[in-house]
Amino acid sequence: MILPEPTATPLRGGPTLRWGVLAPGGIATDWVAAMHANTDQRVVAVASRSADRAAEFARKHGIGRSYGSYDQLVADPEVDIIYVAAPNIFHRPLALLAISAGKHVLIEKPLGIDAADARVIVDAARAAGVFAMEAMWTRFLPQTTIIAQLLAEGELGDLKVVTADFGANFGAPAGQPVFDPTMGGGSLRDIGIYPVWFSRFALGAPTAAFARGRMLDTGVDGQAAMILDHATGAQAVLHTTMQADTPTEARINGTRARVEVRTPFYAPNGFAVVRDDERTEFTDGTGLRGREGLSFQTTAIAQHIADGRTEAPEHPLDVSLEILETLDTMRAQIEAMG
Structure with missing residues (x-):
């Protein structure tokens, strides 16, 4: 049989966003590395509860600004969208912090620790009119x-x-x-x-x-x-x-x-x-393999936001x-x- 062509959003040449990262742990390390290596998207700021940890993460990944406070990052006017990479229990409070500042948000899986927790995020994002998505990157491959x-x-x-x-x-x-x-x-x-x-x-x-x-x-x-x-x-x-x-x-x-x-x-x-x-x-x-595939969701999100969407149809x-x-x-x- 003849297979359909892939419809994944191209990794290069499309709209770009200025990303901020909350909580620079292991998944954030792989996510930033994959995105910077394979797309035109760029992380411009990172925040941790430890200023030293944020500064080291920024140095390692060529990120211009680092903060020792999540509140400082979400207030940064040069950040378009925030990636929440903290442990599960922190997804809701950090997502709500970003949404309250009028930022678009990508939240690591699961969206919340349970459905009730996640629904608070969903309701807040829809009320604010910002883009929000759970980082189910496999869907965008x-x-x-x-x-x-x-x-x-x-x-x-x-x-x-x-x-x-x-x-x-x-x-x-x-x-x-x-x-x-x-x-x-x-x-x-x-x-x-x-x-x-x-x-x-x-x-x-x-x-x-x-x-x-x-x-x-x-x-x-x-x-x-x-x-x-x-x-x-x-x-x-x-x-x-x-x-x-x-x-x-x-x-x-x-x-x-x-x-x-x-x-x-x-x-x-x-x-x-x-x-x-x-x-x-x-x-x-x-040629991308493993967590390099985290790249595809980022370009799709940039295109969706450029098109005026607040949710990903995928x-x-x-x-x-x-x-x-x-x-x-x-x-x-x-x-x-x-």
């Missing part, structure tokens, strides 16, 4: 834009089963927010959100969600096996763990064909469409809320198991 077209055109037939897993061995808990319940940690929020998002992308919102899993001694969910039911009769079979590396593969299975997304499914790579004895391959030709805020509602349901089931 070239491979995902092709799969979206295949789904819209019904090329796979009636969808029956979606499978996806994301497991990583996080090692010792000490010092890692993902193991800390007071930081909004846990496998479902941190990496389980990827397979749940993939299921939502392919099948829409589920009618029921079931999970069995394990709580860790630190008080967060460490592993989960999930089944999502849909009104069409389709099901999603998903898995996540923080205790072992897994293939991180994803499949969409329909009555006419299936899509097999190469590992890791959440990053730029490629996929195959399998129909009868025919196998059609797509490989991302940009990943609107209501989808983020639906995913969190599903995660909330399953996390409660696992916590009840003890």
